[in-house]
Amino acid sequence: MVDLTSIHYMSVREMSDALAMREVSSVELTQAHLDRISAIDGTVGAYLAVAGDEAIAQARAADERLTSGTLTPLLGVPMQLKDNMSTRGIATTCASRMLEGYIPAYDATVARLLANAGTVLLGKGNMDEFAMGSSTENSAFKPSRNPWDTERVPGGSSGGPAAAVAAGEAAFALGSDTGGSIRQPAAFCGIVGMKPTYGLVSRYGLVAFASSLDQIGPMTRTVEDCALVLGAIAGHDPKDSTSIPGALPDYTAGLDAGVEGLRIGVVREYFGEGIDPDVAKTAQDAIATLEGLGARISEVSLPHSRSALAVYYIIAPSECSANLARYDGVKYGYSDPDSEGIWAALEETRRHGFGPEVKRRIMLGTYALSAGYYNAYYIKAQQVRTLIRREFTEAFEHVDVLVTPSSPTPAFGLGEKTEDPLAMHASDLCSVPANIAGIPSLSVPCGLVDGMPVGLQLLGPHLSEQTLLRVAYAYEQATGWHSLHPAI
Protein backbone atom coordinates (compact mmCIF):
# COMPACT_ATOMS: atom_id res chain seq x y z
CA MET A 1 0.00 0.00 0.00
CA VAL A 2 0.94 3.61 -0.47
CA ASP A 3 2.27 5.55 2.52
CA LEU A 4 -0.26 8.36 2.94
CA THR A 5 2.15 10.50 4.96
CA SER A 6 4.50 11.02 2.00
CA ILE A 7 1.98 10.73 -0.81
CA HIS A 8 2.09 14.46 -1.56
CA TYR A 9 5.42 14.21 -3.39
CA MET A 10 4.42 11.38 -5.72
CA SER A 11 4.30 12.37 -9.37
CA VAL A 12 0.99 12.49 -11.23
CA ARG A 13 2.09 9.34 -13.05
CA GLU A 14 2.80 7.54 -9.77
CA MET A 15 -0.54 8.64 -8.30
CA SER A 16 -2.33 7.54 -11.45
CA ASP A 17 -0.66 4.12 -11.35
CA ALA A 18 -1.43 3.69 -7.64
CA LEU A 19 -5.07 4.62 -8.28
CA ALA A 20 -5.31 2.18 -11.18
CA MET A 21 -3.78 -0.61 -9.06
CA ARG A 22 -6.28 0.25 -6.28
CA GLU A 23 -3.39 0.84 -3.87
CA VAL A 24 -5.02 4.11 -2.90
CA SER A 25 -8.42 5.68 -3.54
CA SER A 26 -8.98 9.16 -4.90
CA VAL A 27 -10.80 10.05 -1.66
CA GLU A 28 -7.72 9.03 0.36
CA LEU A 29 -5.43 10.91 -2.01
CA THR A 30 -7.64 14.00 -1.92
CA GLN A 31 -7.99 13.91 1.87
CA ALA A 32 -4.20 13.59 2.22
CA HIS A 33 -3.83 16.76 0.14
CA LEU A 34 -6.50 18.61 2.12
CA ASP A 35 -4.66 17.61 5.31
CA ARG A 36 -1.40 18.84 3.84
CA ILE A 37 -3.06 22.15 2.94
CA SER A 38 -4.48 22.47 6.49
CA ALA A 39 -1.06 21.78 7.94
CA ILE A 40 1.11 24.16 5.92
CA ASP A 41 -0.92 26.59 3.83
CA GLY A 42 -1.23 29.01 6.72
CA THR A 43 2.51 29.49 6.14
CA VAL A 44 2.77 29.06 2.36
CA GLY A 45 -0.40 30.92 1.32
CA ALA A 46 -0.73 29.08 -1.98
CA TYR A 47 -4.55 28.95 -1.89
CA LEU A 48 -7.12 31.74 -2.00
CA ALA A 49 -9.95 29.24 -1.59
CA VAL A 50 -10.05 25.55 -0.74
CA ALA A 51 -13.10 23.65 -2.00
CA GLY A 52 -12.85 20.69 0.38
CA ASP A 53 -16.43 19.35 0.22
CA GLU A 54 -16.60 19.67 -3.56
CA ALA A 55 -13.17 18.00 -3.85
CA ILE A 56 -14.24 14.99 -1.79
CA ALA A 57 -17.42 14.67 -3.90
CA GLN A 58 -15.35 14.75 -7.09
CA ALA A 59 -12.96 12.18 -5.60
CA ARG A 60 -15.90 9.87 -4.83
CA ALA A 61 -17.07 10.18 -8.43
CA ALA A 62 -13.53 9.44 -9.62
CA ASP A 63 -13.39 6.33 -7.42
CA GLU A 64 -16.63 5.14 -9.02
CA ARG A 65 -15.16 5.64 -12.47
CA LEU A 66 -12.02 3.79 -11.37
CA THR A 67 -14.19 0.88 -10.24
CA SER A 68 -16.02 0.79 -13.56
CA GLY A 69 -12.66 0.52 -15.32
CA THR A 70 -12.71 3.61 -17.54
CA LEU A 71 -9.17 4.76 -16.81
CA THR A 72 -7.73 8.06 -18.00
CA PRO A 73 -4.28 9.28 -16.90
CA LEU A 74 -5.51 12.11 -14.65
CA LEU A 75 -8.56 10.35 -13.21
CA GLY A 76 -8.77 10.94 -9.46
CA VAL A 77 -5.68 13.19 -9.28
CA PRO A 78 -6.06 16.33 -7.08
CA MET A 79 -4.99 19.67 -8.51
CA GLN A 80 -5.20 23.45 -8.21
CA LEU A 81 -6.28 26.09 -10.73
CA LYS A 82 -4.90 29.62 -10.67
CA ASP A 83 -7.64 31.97 -9.54
CA ASN A 84 -8.02 33.65 -12.94
CA MET A 85 -9.65 30.54 -14.44
CA SER A 86 -13.42 30.54 -14.17
CA THR A 87 -14.96 27.76 -12.09
CA ARG A 88 -18.72 27.48 -12.02
CA GLY A 89 -20.03 27.92 -8.48
CA ILE A 90 -16.55 28.54 -6.98
CA ALA A 91 -15.30 32.11 -6.41
CA THR A 92 -12.86 33.38 -9.05
CA THR A 93 -11.23 36.57 -7.83
CA CYS A 94 -7.99 37.14 -9.79
CA ALA A 95 -6.70 38.08 -6.32
CA SER A 96 -8.46 41.43 -6.76
CA ARG A 97 -10.89 43.36 -4.58
CA MET A 98 -12.64 44.05 -7.87
CA LEU A 99 -13.75 40.41 -8.15
CA GLU A 100 -14.02 39.52 -4.45
CA GLY A 101 -17.00 37.21 -4.10
CA TYR A 102 -17.54 36.87 -7.85
CA ILE A 103 -18.98 33.42 -8.65
CA PRO A 104 -18.71 32.46 -12.35
CA ALA A 105 -21.79 31.07 -14.08
CA TYR A 106 -19.67 28.83 -16.31
CA ASP A 107 -16.43 26.84 -16.35
CA ALA A 108 -13.33 27.85 -18.27
CA THR A 109 -12.66 25.31 -21.03
CA VAL A 110 -9.56 24.05 -19.19
CA ALA A 111 -11.61 23.55 -16.00
CA ARG A 112 -14.22 21.61 -17.98
CA LEU A 113 -11.57 19.47 -19.74
CA LEU A 114 -9.89 18.60 -16.44
CA ALA A 115 -13.26 17.83 -14.82
CA ASN A 116 -14.13 15.55 -17.73
CA ALA A 117 -10.74 13.85 -17.31
CA GLY A 118 -11.77 13.10 -13.72
CA THR A 119 -9.35 15.35 -11.86
CA VAL A 120 -10.24 16.70 -8.43
CA LEU A 121 -10.21 20.50 -7.96
CA LEU A 122 -8.75 21.23 -4.51
CA GLY A 123 -9.11 24.99 -4.79
CA LYS A 124 -7.94 28.20 -6.38
CA GLY A 125 -4.36 29.45 -6.46
CA ASN A 126 -3.09 32.79 -5.21
CA MET A 127 -1.60 35.15 -7.77
CA ASP A 128 -0.58 38.72 -8.44
CA GLU A 129 -3.74 40.78 -8.95
CA PHE A 130 -5.04 40.17 -12.50
CA ALA A 131 -1.76 38.27 -13.16
CA MET A 132 0.24 41.50 -13.08
CA GLY A 133 3.46 40.97 -11.16
CA SER A 134 6.43 38.70 -10.60
CA SER A 135 6.26 37.88 -6.89
CA THR A 136 2.58 37.27 -5.92
CA GLU A 137 2.96 40.22 -3.53
CA ASN A 138 0.42 42.12 -5.66
CA SER A 139 -2.35 39.80 -4.48
CA ALA A 140 -4.99 41.97 -2.81
CA PHE A 141 -5.53 39.28 -0.17
CA LYS A 142 -2.13 37.92 0.94
CA PRO A 143 1.34 37.15 -0.41
CA SER A 144 2.37 33.56 -1.09
CA ARG A 145 5.71 32.35 0.27
CA ASN A 146 8.38 30.21 -1.31
CA PRO A 147 8.28 26.71 0.27
CA TRP A 148 12.10 26.50 0.01
CA ASP A 149 12.53 29.64 2.15
CA THR A 150 9.40 31.30 3.46
CA GLU A 151 11.16 34.67 3.72
CA ARG A 152 11.38 34.69 -0.08
CA VAL A 153 8.76 35.10 -2.81
CA PRO A 154 7.58 32.15 -4.91
CA GLY A 155 7.72 34.31 -8.05
CA GLY A 156 4.67 35.34 -9.99
CA SER A 157 2.20 35.87 -11.17
CA SER A 158 1.37 32.14 -10.77
CA GLY A 159 3.10 32.05 -7.36
CA GLY A 160 0.25 30.21 -5.61
CA PRO A 161 0.20 27.34 -8.15
CA ALA A 162 4.02 27.09 -8.11
CA ALA A 163 4.21 27.05 -4.32
CA ALA A 164 1.33 24.55 -4.07
CA VAL A 165 2.98 22.09 -6.46
CA ALA A 166 6.46 22.53 -4.91
CA ALA A 167 5.12 22.02 -1.37
CA GLY A 168 2.97 19.00 -2.19
CA GLU A 169 -0.31 20.88 -1.74
CA ALA A 170 -1.47 19.77 -5.20
CA ALA A 171 -0.33 17.06 -7.61
CA PHE A 172 -0.24 19.65 -10.37
CA ALA A 173 -1.64 23.07 -11.18
CA LEU A 174 -2.54 25.21 -14.15
CA GLY A 175 -1.01 28.65 -14.39
CA SER A 176 -1.24 31.40 -16.96
CA ASP A 177 1.75 33.06 -18.61
CA THR A 178 1.64 36.50 -20.23
CA GLY A 179 5.33 37.38 -19.83
CA GLY A 180 6.74 34.53 -17.76
CA SER A 181 4.06 34.01 -15.11
CA ILE A 182 4.31 30.20 -15.33
CA ARG A 183 8.04 29.79 -16.00
CA GLN A 184 9.54 32.30 -13.54
CA PRO A 185 7.62 30.98 -10.47
CA ALA A 186 8.28 27.39 -11.65
CA ALA A 187 12.00 28.23 -11.67
CA PHE A 188 11.83 29.94 -8.24
CA CYS A 189 10.02 26.96 -6.68
CA GLY A 190 11.97 24.14 -8.36
CA ILE A 191 9.20 22.70 -10.55
CA VAL A 192 8.47 22.29 -14.27
CA GLY A 193 6.38 24.97 -15.97
CA MET A 194 5.40 25.28 -19.61
CA LYS A 195 3.98 28.11 -21.64
CA PRO A 196 2.63 26.36 -24.73
CA THR A 197 2.49 27.86 -28.24
CA TYR A 198 0.05 30.80 -28.44
CA GLY A 199 -3.33 29.24 -29.32
CA LEU A 200 -2.59 25.65 -28.27
CA VAL A 201 -4.69 25.80 -25.08
CA SER A 202 -8.12 27.45 -25.04
CA ARG A 203 -8.44 30.65 -23.01
CA TYR A 204 -12.23 30.60 -22.85
CA GLY A 205 -13.01 31.46 -19.22
CA LEU A 206 -9.52 32.77 -18.46
CA VAL A 207 -9.90 36.32 -17.17
CA ALA A 208 -8.19 38.35 -19.88
CA PHE A 209 -5.05 40.40 -19.15
CA ALA A 210 -3.18 40.87 -22.48
CA SER A 211 -4.96 38.91 -25.15
CA SER A 212 -2.16 38.69 -27.73
CA LEU A 213 0.19 37.23 -25.07
CA ASP A 214 -1.84 35.23 -22.49
CA GLN A 215 -1.53 31.45 -22.52
CA ILE A 216 -2.50 28.71 -20.03
CA GLY A 217 -0.08 25.90 -19.23
CA PRO A 218 0.88 23.08 -16.84
CA MET A 219 2.90 23.41 -13.61
CA THR A 220 4.15 20.02 -12.42
CA ARG A 221 6.89 18.29 -10.44
CA THR A 222 8.13 16.18 -13.38
CA VAL A 223 8.48 16.56 -17.14
CA GLU A 224 6.35 13.49 -17.79
CA ASP A 225 3.57 15.03 -15.67
CA CYS A 226 3.85 18.21 -17.76
CA ALA A 227 3.29 16.13 -20.92
CA LEU A 228 0.31 14.32 -19.34
CA VAL A 229 -1.38 17.55 -18.26
CA LEU A 230 -0.67 19.32 -21.56
CA GLY A 231 -2.33 16.42 -23.37
CA ALA A 232 -5.46 16.91 -21.27
CA ILE A 233 -5.84 20.65 -21.86
CA ALA A 234 -4.50 21.28 -25.40
CA GLY A 235 -6.72 21.40 -28.46
CA HIS A 236 -9.06 23.46 -30.54
CA ASP A 237 -12.00 25.14 -28.83
CA PRO A 238 -14.77 26.74 -30.90
CA LYS A 239 -15.29 29.16 -27.99
CA ASP A 240 -11.78 30.66 -28.39
CA SER A 241 -11.26 32.20 -31.82
CA THR A 242 -7.47 32.24 -31.27
CA SER A 243 -7.25 28.51 -30.63
CA ILE A 244 -5.36 26.44 -33.19
CA PRO A 245 -7.33 23.82 -35.17
CA GLY A 246 -6.01 20.39 -36.06
CA ALA A 247 -5.04 17.07 -34.52
CA LEU A 248 -2.53 16.95 -31.67
CA PRO A 249 0.25 14.49 -30.88
CA ASP A 250 0.51 12.30 -27.78
CA TYR A 251 2.87 14.47 -25.75
CA THR A 252 4.10 11.52 -23.67
CA ALA A 253 5.18 9.60 -26.79
CA GLY A 254 8.89 9.82 -27.54
CA LEU A 255 9.74 11.54 -24.24
CA ASP A 256 12.66 9.17 -23.78
CA ALA A 257 14.04 9.52 -27.33
CA GLY A 258 17.04 11.46 -26.05
CA VAL A 259 18.88 14.47 -27.44
CA GLU A 260 21.56 12.75 -29.58
CA GLY A 261 22.32 15.05 -32.51
CA LEU A 262 19.75 17.66 -31.47
CA ARG A 263 20.95 21.21 -32.21
CA ILE A 264 20.78 23.42 -29.14
CA GLY A 265 21.54 27.15 -29.36
CA VAL A 266 22.81 28.98 -26.29
CA VAL A 267 21.51 32.55 -26.42
CA ARG A 268 24.54 34.76 -25.69
CA GLU A 269 22.50 37.76 -24.49
CA TYR A 270 21.19 35.88 -21.42
CA PHE A 271 24.50 34.88 -19.86
CA GLY A 272 26.05 38.29 -19.23
CA GLU A 273 24.73 41.68 -18.22
CA GLY A 274 21.71 41.59 -15.92
CA ILE A 275 22.08 37.89 -15.12
CA ASP A 276 23.29 36.68 -11.70
CA PRO A 277 26.69 34.99 -12.38
CA ASP A 278 25.76 31.96 -10.25
CA VAL A 279 22.52 31.54 -12.19
CA ALA A 280 24.43 31.79 -15.48
CA LYS A 281 26.97 29.23 -14.23
CA THR A 282 24.19 26.83 -13.19
CA ALA A 283 22.58 27.10 -16.63
CA GLN A 284 25.96 26.58 -18.30
CA ASP A 285 26.49 23.40 -16.28
CA ALA A 286 23.08 22.19 -17.48
CA ILE A 287 24.10 22.88 -21.08
CA ALA A 288 27.30 20.88 -20.55
CA THR A 289 25.11 18.01 -19.29
CA LEU A 290 23.00 18.19 -22.45
CA GLU A 291 26.18 18.18 -24.54
CA GLY A 292 27.30 15.09 -22.65
CA LEU A 293 24.00 13.46 -23.62
CA GLY A 294 24.82 13.99 -27.30
CA ALA A 295 23.27 17.38 -28.10
CA ARG A 296 25.18 19.65 -30.49
CA ILE A 297 25.72 22.96 -28.75
CA SER A 298 26.33 26.27 -30.52
CA GLU A 299 26.13 29.93 -29.54
CA VAL A 300 23.34 32.08 -30.94
CA SER A 301 22.85 35.84 -30.73
CA LEU A 302 19.37 37.38 -30.46
CA PRO A 303 20.10 41.11 -30.02
CA HIS A 304 16.51 42.26 -30.62
CA SER A 305 15.17 39.93 -27.94
CA ARG A 306 16.72 42.25 -25.33
CA SER A 307 14.17 44.84 -26.46
CA ALA A 308 11.36 42.42 -25.63
CA LEU A 309 10.95 43.76 -22.08
CA ALA A 310 10.31 47.32 -23.33
CA VAL A 311 7.99 45.98 -26.06
CA TYR A 312 6.16 43.92 -23.45
CA TYR A 313 5.66 46.89 -21.13
CA ILE A 314 3.95 48.76 -23.96
CA ILE A 315 1.86 45.97 -25.49
CA ALA A 316 0.73 44.23 -22.28
CA PRO A 317 -0.44 47.43 -20.51
CA SER A 318 -2.14 48.64 -23.72
CA GLU A 319 -4.12 45.42 -24.03
CA CYS A 320 -4.83 45.37 -20.29
CA SER A 321 -6.19 48.92 -20.40
CA ALA A 322 -8.76 47.71 -22.95
CA ASN A 323 -9.52 44.37 -21.27
CA LEU A 324 -9.95 45.86 -17.80
CA ALA A 325 -12.31 48.59 -19.06
CA ARG A 326 -15.08 46.05 -18.43
CA TYR A 327 -14.85 46.47 -14.66
CA ASP A 328 -17.49 49.14 -14.29
CA GLY A 329 -19.34 47.97 -11.18
CA VAL A 330 -22.55 47.35 -13.14
CA LYS A 331 -22.73 43.70 -14.22
CA TYR A 332 -20.54 42.02 -11.58
CA GLY A 333 -17.72 42.72 -9.19
CA TYR A 334 -17.06 45.54 -6.77
CA SER A 335 -19.34 48.56 -7.05
CA ASP A 336 -18.72 51.68 -5.00
CA PRO A 337 -21.74 51.95 -2.70
CA ASP A 338 -21.71 55.69 -2.01
CA SER A 339 -21.57 57.47 -5.39
CA GLU A 340 -24.76 58.99 -6.80
CA GLY A 341 -24.16 59.31 -10.55
CA ILE A 342 -22.72 56.66 -12.88
CA TRP A 343 -19.50 58.55 -13.71
CA ALA A 344 -18.52 59.12 -10.10
CA ALA A 345 -19.44 55.51 -9.34
CA LEU A 346 -17.18 54.30 -12.16
CA GLU A 347 -14.20 56.31 -10.95
CA GLU A 348 -14.64 55.34 -7.31
CA THR A 349 -15.28 51.66 -8.17
CA ARG A 350 -12.03 51.48 -10.13
CA ARG A 351 -10.13 53.55 -7.58
CA HIS A 352 -10.97 51.17 -4.72
CA GLY A 353 -11.30 47.94 -6.72
CA PHE A 354 -7.85 47.94 -8.35
CA GLY A 355 -4.48 47.77 -6.56
CA PRO A 356 -1.45 49.98 -7.33
CA GLU A 357 0.26 47.79 -9.99
CA VAL A 358 -2.98 47.23 -11.90
CA LYS A 359 -3.62 50.98 -11.91
CA ARG A 360 -0.07 51.69 -13.08
CA ARG A 361 -0.47 49.31 -16.00
CA ILE A 362 -3.92 50.56 -17.01
CA MET A 363 -2.57 54.13 -16.90
CA LEU A 364 0.57 53.26 -18.86
CA GLY A 365 -1.48 51.43 -21.49
CA THR A 366 -4.01 54.23 -21.73
CA TYR A 367 -1.13 56.66 -22.26
CA ALA A 368 0.49 54.45 -24.95
CA LEU A 369 -2.82 54.21 -26.82
CA SER A 370 -3.82 57.86 -26.46
CA ALA A 371 -3.86 60.45 -29.24
CA GLY A 372 -0.36 61.74 -30.00
CA TYR A 373 1.46 58.76 -28.46
CA TYR A 374 -0.13 55.80 -30.28
CA ASN A 375 2.40 55.75 -33.13
CA ALA A 376 5.41 56.52 -30.93
CA TYR A 377 4.68 53.73 -28.45
CA TYR A 378 2.05 51.17 -29.45
CA ILE A 379 2.74 50.91 -33.19
CA LYS A 380 6.49 51.19 -32.62
CA ALA A 381 6.35 48.32 -30.11
CA GLN A 382 4.41 46.19 -32.60
CA GLN A 383 7.08 46.85 -35.24
CA VAL A 384 9.86 45.80 -32.85
CA ARG A 385 7.71 42.75 -32.06
CA THR A 386 7.97 41.80 -35.74
CA LEU A 387 11.77 42.09 -35.52
CA ILE A 388 11.89 39.88 -32.42
CA ARG A 389 9.76 37.19 -34.01
CA ARG A 390 11.81 37.35 -37.22
CA GLU A 391 14.99 36.88 -35.21
CA PHE A 392 13.59 33.73 -33.57
CA THR A 393 12.41 32.35 -36.93
CA GLU A 394 15.89 32.83 -38.37
CA ALA A 395 17.54 31.23 -35.33
CA PHE A 396 15.33 28.15 -35.66
CA GLU A 397 16.64 27.61 -39.19
CA HIS A 398 19.95 26.66 -37.55
CA VAL A 399 19.01 25.12 -34.20
CA ASP A 400 16.14 22.99 -32.87
CA VAL A 401 15.98 24.48 -29.39
CA LEU A 402 17.29 27.62 -27.69
CA VAL A 403 18.34 27.76 -24.02
CA THR A 404 18.64 30.55 -21.46
CA PRO A 405 18.25 30.79 -17.68
CA SER A 406 14.51 31.01 -16.81
CA SER A 407 14.98 34.16 -14.72
CA PRO A 408 17.96 36.44 -14.04
CA THR A 409 18.10 35.59 -10.31
CA PRO A 410 16.88 32.97 -7.84
CA ALA A 411 13.84 33.85 -5.70
CA PHE A 412 14.30 37.23 -4.02
CA GLY A 413 13.19 38.30 -0.54
CA LEU A 414 9.63 39.28 0.36
CA GLY A 415 9.34 43.06 0.13
CA GLU A 416 12.70 43.39 -1.65
CA LYS A 417 11.27 44.78 -4.91
CA THR A 418 7.77 45.95 -4.04
CA GLU A 419 8.79 49.64 -3.98
CA ASP A 420 10.70 49.41 -7.26
CA PRO A 421 8.45 48.43 -10.20
CA LEU A 422 11.33 48.57 -12.70
CA ALA A 423 13.43 46.08 -10.70
CA MET A 424 10.37 43.82 -10.42
CA HIS A 425 9.85 44.01 -14.20
CA ALA A 426 13.48 42.97 -14.83
CA SER A 427 12.65 39.57 -13.32
CA ASP A 428 10.82 38.83 -16.60
CA LEU A 429 13.85 39.59 -18.78
CA CYS A 430 14.42 35.99 -19.94
CA SER A 431 10.80 34.87 -20.20
CA VAL A 432 9.08 37.74 -22.04
CA PRO A 433 10.52 37.08 -25.54
CA ALA A 434 8.60 33.78 -25.93
CA ASN A 435 5.26 35.54 -25.35
CA ILE A 436 6.19 38.33 -27.76
CA ALA A 437 6.98 35.73 -30.46
CA GLY A 438 4.12 33.35 -29.50
CA ILE A 439 6.48 30.36 -29.28
CA PRO A 440 6.47 27.55 -26.69
CA SER A 441 8.84 27.63 -23.75
CA LEU A 442 9.48 25.47 -20.72
CA SER A 443 11.37 25.87 -17.45
CA VAL A 444 12.96 22.77 -15.93
CA PRO A 445 14.81 22.71 -12.57
CA CYS A 446 18.59 22.80 -13.13
CA GLY A 447 20.11 23.11 -9.69
CA LEU A 448 20.35 25.30 -6.61
CA VAL A 449 22.03 28.65 -5.93
CA ASP A 450 22.38 29.39 -2.21
CA GLY A 451 19.89 26.62 -1.51
CA MET A 452 17.25 28.09 -3.84
CA PRO A 453 16.09 26.44 -7.09
CA VAL A 454 17.09 27.76 -10.52
CA GLY A 455 15.44 26.92 -13.84
CA LEU A 456 16.76 26.27 -17.32
CA GLN A 457 14.51 27.75 -19.99
CA LEU A 458 14.04 25.93 -23.31
CA LEU A 459 12.45 27.67 -26.31
CA GLY A 460 11.38 26.12 -29.59
CA PRO A 461 9.58 27.06 -32.80
CA HIS A 462 5.80 27.18 -33.13
CA LEU A 463 4.21 23.88 -31.93
CA SER A 464 7.50 22.24 -30.91
CA GLU A 465 6.21 21.18 -27.47
CA GLN A 466 7.20 17.55 -28.04
CA THR A 467 10.81 18.53 -28.70
CA LEU A 468 10.97 20.77 -25.61
CA LEU A 469 9.53 17.99 -23.46
CA ARG A 470 12.02 15.48 -24.90
CA VAL A 471 15.01 17.73 -24.08
CA ALA A 472 13.68 18.53 -20.60
CA TYR A 473 13.01 14.85 -19.90
CA ALA A 474 16.50 13.79 -20.98
CA TYR A 475 18.01 16.47 -18.74
CA GLU A 476 15.76 15.68 -15.78
CA GLN A 477 16.45 11.94 -15.94
CA ALA A 478 20.21 12.57 -16.19
CA THR A 479 20.31 14.90 -13.20
CA GLY A 480 17.41 14.06 -10.88
CA TRP A 481 16.77 17.61 -9.64
CA HIS A 482 13.05 16.79 -9.62
CA SER A 483 13.55 14.45 -6.67
CA LEU A 484 14.68 17.36 -4.45
CA HIS A 485 11.88 18.88 -2.37
CA PRO A 486 11.72 21.74 0.12
CA ALA A 487 11.99 20.81 3.80
CA ILE A 488 8.59 22.32 4.69
Added chain:
Amino acid sequence: MMAENDRNLSIDDVRHIASLCRIGMTDEELERMSAELSDLVGEVAYVQSIDTSGVGPMGHAADSIDTVMRDDESSPPLSVGDVLANAPRREGDYFRVRAILD
Protein backbone atom coordinates in the same frame (compact mmCIF):
# COMPACT_ATOMS: atom_id res chain seq x y z
CA MET B 1 13.56 59.79 -30.71
CA MET B 2 11.63 62.07 -28.41
CA ALA B 3 13.27 64.62 -26.18
CA GLU B 4 13.96 63.48 -22.63
CA ASN B 5 11.52 65.96 -21.09
CA ASP B 6 8.68 64.58 -23.22
CA ARG B 7 8.74 61.51 -21.01
CA ASN B 8 8.07 63.35 -17.79
CA LEU B 9 4.36 63.24 -17.18
CA SER B 10 2.99 66.24 -15.33
CA ILE B 11 0.21 65.99 -12.80
CA ASP B 12 -2.15 67.44 -15.43
CA ASP B 13 -1.06 64.74 -17.92
CA VAL B 14 -1.78 62.06 -15.33
CA ARG B 15 -5.14 63.63 -14.45
CA HIS B 16 -6.05 63.49 -18.17
CA ILE B 17 -5.01 59.81 -18.46
CA ALA B 18 -6.92 58.94 -15.27
CA SER B 19 -10.03 60.55 -16.71
CA LEU B 20 -9.64 58.57 -19.95
CA CYS B 21 -9.52 55.27 -18.06
CA ARG B 22 -11.99 56.36 -15.37
CA ILE B 23 -9.83 55.84 -12.29
CA GLY B 24 -10.54 58.27 -9.48
CA MET B 25 -7.41 59.76 -7.89
CA THR B 26 -6.66 62.16 -5.07
CA ASP B 27 -4.01 64.87 -5.55
CA GLU B 28 -1.57 62.75 -3.55
CA GLU B 29 -2.24 59.71 -5.76
CA LEU B 30 -1.83 61.83 -8.88
CA GLU B 31 1.55 63.08 -7.68
CA ARG B 32 2.83 59.59 -6.91
CA MET B 33 1.51 58.23 -10.21
CA SER B 34 3.18 61.06 -12.11
CA ALA B 35 6.60 59.99 -10.80
CA GLU B 36 5.95 56.28 -11.32
CA LEU B 37 4.53 56.68 -14.82
CA SER B 38 7.44 58.91 -15.85
CA ASP B 39 9.85 56.13 -14.80
CA LEU B 40 7.85 53.51 -16.70
CA VAL B 41 7.58 55.61 -19.84
CA GLY B 42 11.32 56.26 -19.62
CA GLU B 43 11.87 52.49 -19.50
CA VAL B 44 9.74 51.64 -22.53
CA ALA B 45 10.76 54.67 -24.62
CA TYR B 46 13.86 52.61 -25.43
CA VAL B 47 11.93 51.08 -28.35
CA GLN B 48 12.06 54.43 -30.11
CA SER B 49 15.81 54.06 -30.61
CA ILE B 50 15.33 50.91 -32.72
CA ASP B 51 15.36 51.20 -36.51
CA THR B 52 12.06 49.78 -37.77
CA SER B 53 11.97 51.36 -41.22
CA GLY B 54 10.06 49.11 -43.61
CA VAL B 55 8.96 46.79 -40.79
CA GLY B 56 5.24 46.11 -40.39
CA PRO B 57 3.51 45.93 -36.99
CA MET B 58 2.71 42.54 -35.43
CA GLY B 59 -0.61 42.46 -33.59
CA HIS B 60 -0.71 38.83 -32.51
CA ALA B 61 1.05 35.48 -32.85
CA ALA B 62 -1.91 33.36 -33.98
CA ASP B 63 0.00 32.14 -37.03
CA SER B 64 -1.87 28.93 -37.75
CA ILE B 65 -5.30 30.47 -37.76
CA ASP B 66 -6.59 31.35 -41.21
CA THR B 67 -10.05 32.42 -40.21
CA VAL B 68 -12.09 33.19 -37.16
CA MET B 69 -15.38 32.53 -38.96
CA ARG B 70 -17.55 29.72 -37.64
CA ASP B 71 -20.82 28.15 -38.71
CA ASP B 72 -23.76 30.31 -37.78
CA GLU B 73 -25.30 27.91 -35.30
CA SER B 74 -27.04 28.98 -32.15
CA SER B 75 -26.54 27.30 -28.79
CA PRO B 76 -28.37 27.74 -25.50
CA PRO B 77 -27.35 30.95 -23.67
CA LEU B 78 -26.80 31.31 -19.93
CA SER B 79 -30.04 31.67 -17.99
CA VAL B 80 -31.15 35.17 -16.92
CA GLY B 81 -30.74 34.08 -13.31
CA ASP B 82 -27.11 33.06 -13.89
CA VAL B 83 -26.29 36.25 -15.76
CA LEU B 84 -27.75 38.47 -13.06
CA ALA B 85 -26.49 36.45 -10.10
CA ASN B 86 -23.41 38.68 -9.62
CA ALA B 87 -25.13 42.01 -10.31
CA PRO B 88 -24.27 44.60 -7.64
CA ARG B 89 -27.67 46.28 -8.26
CA ARG B 90 -30.59 44.51 -9.80
CA GLU B 91 -34.21 45.30 -10.51
CA GLY B 92 -36.23 42.32 -11.63
CA ASP B 93 -34.51 40.87 -14.69
CA TYR B 94 -32.43 44.02 -15.31
CA PHE B 95 -29.10 45.46 -14.18
CA ARG B 96 -29.83 48.65 -12.31
CA VAL B 97 -27.47 51.51 -13.20
CA ARG B 98 -27.06 54.85 -11.49
CA ALA B 99 -28.17 58.13 -13.03
CA ILE B 100 -26.35 58.86 -16.30
CA LEU B 101 -27.72 62.40 -16.72
CA ASP B 102 -27.59 64.87 -13.84
